[in-house]
Amino acid sequence: MSDAKLLPFLGDPEDLGKVLQFLKTRPTGVTLSEAGRVLDKSLLDPRKFDFYDLLALFSRIDGRLRLNNDGLAFLDGTPTKREEIVRSRIRQFEPYHSLIEWAFHKSGTARVEAAPSTFFRSCEFAGLGHFVVGRRGSKSRIEFEREKVAKYLHEDAESAEFHTATSNGNSSVDQAILMSGDIPALKTIQVEEGMTARREYRFTIPIAGRIASLVWDEPTLAPEHWEKIKRVGDAMFLE
Numbered sequence: 001m002s003d004a005k006l007l008p009f010l011g012d013p014e015d016l017g018k019v020l021q022f023l024k025t026r027p028t029g030v031t032l033s034e035a036g037r038v039l040d041k042s043l044l045d046p047r048k049f050d051f052y053d054l055l056a057l058f059s060r061i062d063g064r065l066r067l068n069n070d071g072l073a074f075l076d077g078t079p080t081k082r083e084e085i086v087r088s089r090i091r092q093f094e095p096y097h098s099l100i101e102w103a104f105h106k107s108g109t110a111r112v113e114a115a116p117s118t119f120f121r122s123c124e125f126a127g128l129g130h131f132v133v134g135r136r137g138s139k140s141r142i143e144f145e146r147e148k149v150a151k152y153l154h155e156d157a158e159s160a161e162f163h164t165a166t167s168n169g170n171s172s173v174d175q176a177i178l179m180s181g182d183i184p185a186l187k188t189i190q191v192e193e194g195m196t197a198r199r200e201y202r203f204t205i206p207i208a209g210r211i212a213s214l215v216w217d218e219p220t221l222a223p224e225h226w227e228k229i230k231r232v233g234d235a236m237f238l239e
Contacts, residue, residue, distance in 0.1 A: 007095055008118045011051025013125040015043050020071050023058050029066030051118055054096075055089045083127035087152055090126055100128065104149045128152060 022039055023030065036044055052058070057071035067075075074085050090096045096119060117131070120142040124131040129144035 008048075008051035008054055008122075010045065010047040011054075011118045011121065012048075013121060015048060016052060016055065016057070019043055019052070019065075020057055020067060020075055023065060023067040023071070024075055027067070029064040031063055032065065035065055051122070054093055054122070055086060057085075080127075083125075086122070086126040087128070090122060091152070096122060100144075100149060101153055103144060104146065104153060126152075 019035075019039065022035065032044065049060075053060075056068070057074050058065055058067050070085060074082050077085065090100070099119065100123065117133075117140050120131040120140065123129050123142050123144070128148050129142050132141050132143060134140040
C-alpha cells in the first residue's frame with residue numbers, strides 16, 4: 001500500500017529508477033547519508049520523497065532505505081508489469097485515483113490541463129496516457145488514453161467495454177480540453193445512524209484556468225496530516 005501522506009509536487013520516474021537500481025546493490029539497506037555519498041544529491045531531494053512514498057517501491061524504516069519485494073519485481077519486470085505495479089499504487093492513492101476517475105467520466109473528455117506535473121508524470125508512468133510539456137505559453141497536460149483508463153477503472157472487461165462504448169465515439173486519445181465546470185462530489189459517505197456530522201477533506205486544483213475540487217472523507221487523511229498538506233510549489237492546494 002502507498003505510504004504517501006502528502007500530495008507530491010516534485011518527482012520523476014527516472015530519478016526513482018536510479019534510486020531503485022542503487023538499492024538493488026545494497027540488499028541489507030543503506031542510510032540516507034550513505035546513499036548521499038554515492039547518488040547525486042538531486043535524487044535524494046527531500047521534496048521528492050512524497051512521490052517515492054506514493055509508489056512505495058522501497059521502504060524507509062529507522063532511517064534506512066531498503067528495496068522491497070515490489071521494488072525488486074518492478075526492476076525485474078517487463079514494461080507491462082511495471083505499469084501494472086504503478087497503477088496499483090495510484091489506485092490506492094485517493095487524490096490521484098479520484099482525479100483520473102473524474103476526468104474519464106467528465107463528458108467523455110480525456111485531457112487534463114493543470115500546473116502540477118508530478119501527477120501527469122505518474123499517470124504516464126502507469127501507462128494511462130501521454131504527458132505533454134507546455135511550450136510557448138501552452139499548459140502542460142496529460143492526454144489520457146481512454147481504453148487504458150477504462151481498464152484501470154474497471155477491472156472486468158465488460159465494464160471497460162461499456163464505458164468505452166459510451167464515450168460518444170471518441171478515439172483512444174480524446175483531444176478535448178477538460179474544464180472544471182460543475183464538478184460533482186467524488187466521494188459520498190453513508191451516514192450511519194447516530195452520526196450527527198461528517199467531515200470532508202477538500203483540495204482544489206487549477207484546471208484549464210479554473211478550479212476543480214476533489215473531496216473525500218476523513219479516513220483517507222488523518223487530522224494531523226491535514227495541517228501539513230498545504231504546499232507552495234508549482235501548484236497550490238487549498239482548503
